[in-house]
Each structure stands twice: as structure tokens, then as C-alpha cells.
Amino acid sequence: MEYVNLGRSGLQVSPLCLGTMNFGPETSEEDSFAIMDKAHELGINFFDTANVYGRKKGEGVTEQILGRWFAQGGGRRERTVIATKLYGDMGDWPNEKRLSALNIRRACDASLKRMQTDYIDIYQAHHIDRNTPFEEFWEAMEVLRQQGKILYVGSSNFAGWHIAKAQETAAKRNFTGLVSEQSHYNLLTRAVELEVLPACEDYGVGVIPWSPLAGGLLGGVLRKIDKGRSAAEHMVTQLEKHRDKIEQYEKFCDGLGEDPANVALAWLLKQRAVTAPIIGPRTMEQLEGTMRVLEIDLDGAALARIDEIFPGHRTAPEDYAW
Numbered sequence: 587m588e589y590v591n592l593g594r595s596g597l598q599v600s601p602l603c604l605g606t607m608n609f610g611p612e613t614s615e616e617d618s619f620a621i622m623d624k625a626h627e628l629g630i631n632f633f634d635t636a637n638v639y640g641r642k643k644g645e646g647v648t649e650q651i652l653g654r655w656f657a658q659g660g661g662r663r664e665r666t667v668i669a670t671k672l673y674g675d676m677g678d679w680p681n682e683k684r685l686s687a688l689n690i691r692r693a694c695d696a697s698l699k700r701m702q703t704d705y706i707d708i709y710q711a712h713h714i715d716r717n718t719p720f721e722e723f724w725e726a727m728e729v730l731r732q733q734g735k736i737l738y739v740g741s742s743n744f745a746g747w748h749i750a751k752a753q754e755t756a757a758k759r760n761f762t763g764l765v766s767e768q769s770h771y772n773l774l775t776r777a778v779e780l781e782v783l784p785a786c787e788d789y790g791v792g793v794i795p796w797s798p799l800a801g802g803l804l805g806g807v808l809r810k811i812d813k814g815r816s817a818a819e820h821m822v823t824q825l826e827k828h829r830d831k832i833e834q835y836e837k838f839c840d841g842l843g844e845d846p847a848n849v850a851l852a853w854l855l856k857q858r859a860v861t862a863p864i865i866g867p868r869t870m871e872q873l874e875g876t877m878r879v880l881e882i883d884l885d886g887a888a889l890a891r892i893d894e895i896f897p898g899h900r901t902a903p904e905d906y907a908w
Contacts, residue, residue, distance in 0.1 A: 587629025587880075592861050594790025595738060595765040597707070599632035599667050601855060602876065603794055605866035606633060610640040610647040612868050619655050621873055622662075628877055632667045634768075634794070634864055636712055637697050638674035646676075646700045653702035663703055669766070669794075670697050671742060673712035685715035687726040694730055708766060710740035714748050720755040728761055742768035742796075746781030753789045764791050766861070771795035773804055773835070773850055773892065774828060779899040783859050792861035795854050803828065805847040808836050834895045844882060845875065852882035853892055 589598040604625045609618040622633070633652070640647020649670065656663040672693040675683040683689060697706060709730065711723070730736045741752065741764050749767060756763030767786050769778045772795065786793050799805045802821055825832060839846040854863045867873040884892070899905045 589631070590861060591792075592708075592738075593765045593786070593792030593859075595762075595792075597667065597738065597765070599862055600630045601862050601880065602630055602851070603632040603634050603669075603862040603864045604630050604873075605796070605864040606635045606648050606652065607639050608866055608868045609635075609651045615651050615654070617869070618651050619658075621867060621870060622652075622655055624870055624873055626662070626665055628873070631665055632669070632862055634669045634671075636671035636674065636710075637676060637693055637700075638671075638712070644676045644682075646696065649697055649700040653700050657702045667707045668701065668703070669708035669710055669740060670701070670706055671710040671712035671768075672697070673715065685711055685718040685723050685726075687722050690723070690726040690730070694735055698735060705734055706736045708738045708740045709736040710742050710766070710768065711744075713743045714741075714745070720752055721759075723752075724756055724759055724761055728759070738762070738765045740764055740766035740768065740794075743770070744782070746785040749782065749785045749789060749791060753791075764789070766792045766794055768794045768796050768864070770797055771854065771857075771860075772798050772800045773853065773896040774800045774831075776896070776898040779857075780902040780905055783857070784901045787859040791859065793857075793859045794861060795863045798851055798854055798863040798865070799847055800824075800850075803832060804835070804850040806836060806839075806845060808832060809846075831895055835892075838891060838895065842888070845878065848876065848879045848882060849884070849892075851876070851879040852884055853889070855879070856884060856889060 587600055590601050591597065592599050635648050635652060637646050637649060672690065673684055676693065681688045694709065698704065727739050741749065744767055749764065753763045767782065769782055771778050783793060803824055807821065807825060836846055839849050842849065851863050854860050865876050867876065
């Protein structure tokens with residue numbers, strides 16, 4: 587495994603990030619433990635989670651699974667760069683969601699307790715909170731940093747101008763600012779190329795793409811249907827919308843002799859500012875198969891063909907003006 591720096595920080599992470607959203611709802615605790623152990627064995631040290639994961643409001647089911655895995659010892663916590671998120675609704679009372687200083691304090695303490703750790707490597711805002719000024723956000727994060735409860739701060743689902751404002755506000759406070767941004771980015775969803783990626787590149791913020799396979803559409807969906815495997819209703823709807831592109835893409839991947847899911851991830855690793863796409867394996871087989879990504883080197887011709895199938899964006903304003 588060749589590790590990379592997360593944005594401009596000195597933090598070294600694997601170029602694939604293990605997403606844990608399936609742990610609990612889709613993957614049993616026993617299987618989740620096995621997948622995390624295997625991830626370490628394969629050299630993946632970067633794990634992502636969130637306080638709302640687990641589909642049981644306020645319980646933080648997935649963070650609890652991580653906590654029980656960490657509690658087994660054996661260097662599991664020490665070898666893991668753990669990133670978790672806050673913003674989502676964790677209760678029915680006011681101040682149990684979003685990014686107020688009060689919720690940041692309470693949410694952090696609750697995540698630490700669930701994950702049975704005394705610090706969080708990267709504490710991420712799961713979404714922009716338009717009702718909380720960045721001055722309040724950064725003051726709360728500074729306090730957590732001073733208390734040793736967090737090391738770095740990241741964002742998720744921020745627009746380009748949010749990232750710029752966050753970084754400029756942090757700079758005025760002589761604070762490090764954001765080191766990472768989790769964005770919805772894949773071959774079918776490329777709007778972040780307009781302003782988010784350029785902003786991250788300029789500020790040295792590492793991009794962590796979520797849903798890199800577009801909910802499974804880029805994972806060889808036509809092959810699976812041809813083999814008699816069913817697809818979720820929402821995927822069938824999206825497939826009909828994008829069928830022509832998906833057919834071209836899977837044919838292109840066949841020509842490369844590579845799995846469509848791995849090509850989609852390898853493509854992301856070639857994009858500006860991208861540090862590590864989030865992979866969300868439900869099974870050990872899926873995790874092991876993903877490691878092929880790190881051996882795929884798409885050349886200029888391959889990248890150009892992919893852009894023909896899935897046209898992207900130039901940096902704003904040239905994308906729509908001169």
C-alpha cells in the first residue's frame with residue numbers, strides 16, 4: 587500500500603477509504619469485524635463513519651460497532667485513522683442536530699463514548715449549516731482540538747464558496763481549517779468539477795468522494811442483471827435513464843479486461859484534489875475485489891474515452907462562459 591497525504595496535512599492515509607455505512611443495517615457485527623480486520627491486513631488505514639449511521643435514530647449503531655471492534659485491542663485503534671461526522675438529527679429536542687457550538691460539543695462526546703476512544707482523527711461536518719456562522723463553528727472546533735478530542739476538521743457536502751468562506755474564516759483565527767471535503771462525485775455526478783474541486787485544490791483540501799459507484803450503476807449492473815441478479819427499484823429507474831451510457835461504459839471496461847466498479851474508482855484517483863474514494867463493501871469478497879483498483883493505471887486514451895461517455899465540467903466560469 588502506498589499511502590498519500592490527506593490534502594495539505596501531514597496525515598497519511600490509504601488511497602481507499604473504508605466506508606462503514608452498511609455496518610449494522612446491511613452487514614452483521616461479526617462480518618463487519620472481519621471486514622475491518624481484513625482492511626487492516628490489506629493496508630487500508632482510513633475508515634469513515636457518522637453518528638447517524640445505523641438507521642436507528644439517536645443510537646449511533648455503526649459507531650458502536652466500531653467501538654466494540656476497537657475495544658478488542660491488538661492495535662486496531664492505533665492503526666486506524668477514524669473519520670466521523672455530525673450534523674444529522676440525533677434526537678427530538680432542539681440542539682440535537684446541525685452545527686451549533688452546543689451540538690458540536692455534545693455530539694463529539696457522544697461519538698467518543700460510542701467508539702470507545704479518547705480522540706477522533708478527523709471530525710467532519712456532514713452538511714453545511716446555513717444558520718450557524720463559521721466563527722461559531724471554528725470556535726467550537728478549536729475548543730475540541732485544545733481538549734485533545736479531535737485532531738483535524740473536515741467537511742462534507744459543502745459548495746465551493748462554503749469551502750472558501752470556511753478557510754478564510756479559519757485563517758483569520760490562525761486555525762488550520764478544513765483538511766478534507768467529502769463530496770458526491772462519480773462518473774455520472776460531476777458537478778463538483780465546476781467549483782468544489784478547484785477550491786479544494788487551491789486550499790489544499792483533500793477530496794473524499796462518496797457514492798463513487800453511483801449507487802451501483804457503475805458497478806457492472808448490466809452484467810449482474812444478465813446473470814439473473816435483481817436490482818433495486820431505484821436503480822432500475824436510474825438505469826433506464828442512463829442505459830446508453832452504461833452500455834458504452836461496460837463495453838469499454840470489457841475491452842480493458844477490468845471490472846466496471848474498479849475502473850470507476852481508478853478514474854476518481856486520477857482526478858484533481860482527490861485523496862481517497864469511499865468504498866462500502868458489504869462482503870469480504872467485495873472488499874478484496876476492490877484492491878485491484880490500485881493496480882489499474884488509466885492512460886490518456888482511456889481517460890479521454892471515459893470523458894466521451896460521461897462528459898464532465900471545466901472549471902467555472904469557463905465551463906459556461908469565456
